[in-house]
Amino acid sequence: NAGVMQNPRHLVRRRGQEARLRCSPMKGHSHVYWYRQLPEEGLKFMVYLQKENIIDESGMPKERFSAEFPKEGPSILRIQQVVRGDSAAYFCASSPPGSRDTEAFFGQGTRLTVV
Amino acid sequence: EDQVTQSPEALRLQEGESSSLNCSYTVSGLRGLFWYRQDPGKGPEFLFTLYSAGEEKEKERLKATLTKKESFLHITAPKPEDSATYLCAVSGGSNYKLTFGKGTLLTVNP
Numbered sequence: 001n002a003g004v005m006q007n008p009r010h011l012v013r014r015r016g017q018e019a020r021l022r023c024s025p026m027k028g029h030s031h032v033y034w035y036r037q038l039p040e041e042g043l044k045f046m047v048y049l050q051k052e053n054i055i056d057e058s059g060m061p062k063e064r065f066s067a068e069f070p071k072e073g074p075s076i077l078r079i080q081q082v083v084r085g086d087s088a089a090y091f092c093a094s095s096p097p098g099s100r101d102t103e104a105f106f107g108q109g110t111r112l113t114v115v
Numbered sequence: 116e117d118q119v120t121q122s123p124e125a126l127r128l129q130e131g132e133s134s135s136l137n138c139s140y141t142v143s144g145l146r147g148l149f150w151y152r153q154d155p156g157k158g159p160e161f162l163f164t165l166y167s168a169g170e171e172k173e174k175e176r177l178k179a180t181l182t183k184k185e186s187f188l189h190i191t192a193p194k195p196e197d198s199a200t201y202l203c204a205v206s207g208g209s210n211y212k213l214t215f216g217k218g219t220l221l222t223v224n225p
Contacts, residue, residue, distance in 0.1 A: 033212065
């Protein structure tokens, strides 16, 4: 049973470009969460999605950031017009439907560097 | 707002020297307290979930306990391969999101 798959593992973008981060949840999981980890800081919640629905995006910046989890295919976190401050590790987690609380399993992350 | 504070920030142990990591939390209506292990350059690896005060869980050399205000991760006779950052997180109320502490960096010397 493959774990949560994220790609790419490393992504370098110039300021002003777009970054697209992909996350394929574990088989049978329909809940996806995105977290951001800045250097010397803890993991911060960004957004919680179920298939075709955004459930909670309270941690996501209002501008330039968007997320989707289509009926088919991976979840995408999209960052438009990236700035240096967006450099961080972005982690995706997934959990099965009906799971108690949030026993979420994390992927290996995408490390975004903005130059 | 949910808050999690972990201490110490860093801990160095000799192989075989048992110790404990602390996680203090404030949350409105605890749904669960979670412990993860994170190795450099990797994603967090799930260890335990605790749901109510008094609950304990064990896995190999690790044992997690929970009170109404804090959780402890006890490490018995650690080995160098236990070296990692240990993260504590909570979820509370109607939220499904996890609030994480900054972690404790554990180094076990041979």
